[in-house]
Amino acid sequence: MDYQSTEFAFVLILSVLLVQSLGVTIVIFMINRRLRDIEGGMQRMGSRIVKALSSIKDILGQIVPLSSRLSTWPEQVLKASDSVMAAVRESDRLMTEGIGRIRAGARDAAERLDGVRQSFSEYSFRVHRGIIDPSRRISAAVEAIFATLKRVVFRGRSSIGPEFVSEEEGFI
Secondary structure, three states: OOHHHHHHHHHHHHHHHHHHHHHHHHHHHHHHHHHHHHHHHHHHHHHHHHHHHHHHHHHHHHHHHHHHHHOOHHHHHHHHHHHHHHHHHHHHHHHHHHHHHHHHHHHHHHHHHHHHHHHHHHHHHHHHHHHHHHHHHHHHHHHHHHHHHHHHHOOOOOOOOHHHOOHHHHHO
């Protein structure tokens, strides 16, 4: 092997090492850049996580006092529903009593109206009888008077007798 070939091999190996070093440096630079991008993203994500944890802490700070109040809600709802049910029962009782009173009043009014109607009917019947009966009696008396007059007046005439007198003429 000669010196030139050794020198060529040495330059070749050095060139390959230089290209490899340059390639490794470029890859390391790219990896470093990606790591910085990832680190920036992680910082942004970390600040968001810190903000979210702060918001969660605030929410929990508001929920904890509410949870102590919420623990008494079932009792308060039960008391309120008992009060409402009592009011409904009382209202139902009062309405039932009121309806009973209205029914009793309507029954009394109906009985009174029936009594008034019956009294009016009896009075009307009495008035009717009082008017009609004397009229019938007077009519019967007038008819008897006419019949008697016709017999007395027409007694001597043989062509006209009571059998030839119509009822209308006899009634008048």
